[in-house]
Amino acid sequence: MGSGARPQMKLVLFAQGVGVAQSVWRSPRTQPERLHSLGYWAELAQLAEAGRxxxxxxxxxxxxxxxxxxxxxxxxxxxxxxxxxxxxxxxxGLVGTSSTTYNDPFTVARQFATLDHLSEGRAGWNVVTTAIAAAAANHGSTDLPDHGDRYQRAEEFVDVVTALWEAWDEHAVVADRASGVYADGDLVRSIDHHGDHFHVRGPLNVPRSPQGRLPLAQAGSSGPGMDLGARVGNLLFTTQVDLEQSQAFVADVKRRAAGFGRNPDHVKVLPGLTPILGRTEAAARELAEELGSHVGEQATLQFLQQSFGGVDLSGHDLDAPFPDIRSQLPAHASVSRPELFIRTALSEGLTLRQMVQRIGLSIGHRSFVGTPDQLADEMERWFTAGGADGFVILPADLPVGFADFVEEVVPRLQARGLFRSEYRGRTLWEHLDD
Known part of the structure; x- marks a missing residue:
C-alpha cells in the first residue's frame, strides 16, 4: 500500500458446500446436485475473483x-x-486447510509448494489442529491429544514446513543446458530438524515456489492459538459477535505479534460474517426466516456437541435455559468456540433452542440481516474502529447469497474507498500488502 493511501479491508470467501446454514440445501437458492462438479466450484471462485x-x-x-x-x-x-x-x-488467493494433528510436515510442505507453483504464487495454508474423536478414529487413533499438546505439535509442525519451503534458494535452479547443470547443489539444503515431535531431513523434492514462504492463516482464539497466530500467522480468522470484544481481540493479538518481533500490521484479523441481504429490511428478514425454516434442530445440536468436544446435550430441555457445561468440557476440546457459545447464551439468557436457532444460520459467526447499505455501514464501522482488518464472508446459502454480496455490497465498499477496485499484484502476498 502506498504511503498515505487509505487502508483497505481484506475480504476472504469461506466456500463451504451450499452455504453455512444448516440444511440450507433444501432452499431453491442452492445447487446441491452440483456439489461435486468442478464447474460449481469454478463459478464460485470466479465470482469471488470478479469481486476482487x-x-x-x-x-x-x-x-x-x-x-x-x-x-x-x-x-x-x-x-x-x-x-x-x-x-x-x-x-x-487460494487458501486451503491442512491439519497439523493428522498429517506430516513434509507432505504438507510439498502439497502447498506445488499449489503455489500451479497458481503462480497465490497459495496459502490454513493451519489447524484437530480435536474431533471421529477424525482420530479415521487415522488409527482412539486418543485425542490435550489442547496444549496439540498446539505444541502445531508450533513445531509450522517451523518444519517453513524450513522446508526455504530449503531451496531462490536462485538454486540454474537450468543451464550448455553446462548440463540443472540446480546448484550448494543452494539446496537439508534442514536436519530434530524436535520433540518430528525428525525431518529435507530438503523438499519441489523447488522453491514463487512466494517461497507462503502466507499462513490460523483460526485459534485460545491463548495458545492466539500465540501461534501472532507468531506465524498472516490471516487470523476469528469468531466475534461484539465490536468491543473484537477490538480487544485485535489489540491483544497484535500486541502478541509485536512481542514476537513482528510488525503488527502484517497480522490481519478477519472476523467471520454471514450476510443475509434484502432490498429492504423486511425483505432481508423474510429471507432469514426462509433460510432458517430449513435449519434442523437435531443437526445443529450435533454441531454444538461436536464443538463441545462430544458433550452430550440430548438430555437437556430445548426450552430450558442454556446449560452451563464448562466443567464438563474434556481436556481435548477446543477452547475459544465453546467459551464464546456458552458466554453468549448465558449473558443473553438464551434457551438451548434459541442458541441452536442462532447458530444454525451462521455456525456461530456474526450474522447480519439487512440492506446492502446497512451492511456496508456496519463493515465500515468495525473496520474504522479497529475491530477488524477485514472479514471472512460466510454466505448462509451459495451461490445466490454470495452473488448478492458481490453485486450489492462490494461496489458500496469500493465507492467509499474501503476496498480495491482492481488487483494491484498477482500473488497472495501482494494482495495482503495492498
Missing part, C-alpha cells in the same frame, strides 16, 4: 459430519480442489 476478493478459502474436517442424513456437508480435499481452481482463476 483477497482469497478463496476451503475449510476442512477429517471426518464425515454426524448430520449427513439431513445436511449436505461433505468435504472435498482442499489442496486437490484448489489445484484445479488454479487453472480457471488468475488473481485470487
Amino acid at each position: 476478493f483477497d482469497a478463496f478459502f476451503i475449510a476442512d474436517t477429517l471426518n464425515l459430519s454426524p448430520s449427513i442424513t439431513t445436511d449436505a456437508i461433505t468435504r472435498p480435499d482442499p489442496v486437490a480442489l484448489l489445484s484445479a481452481l488454479s487453472a480457471v482463476t488468475s488473481r485470487i
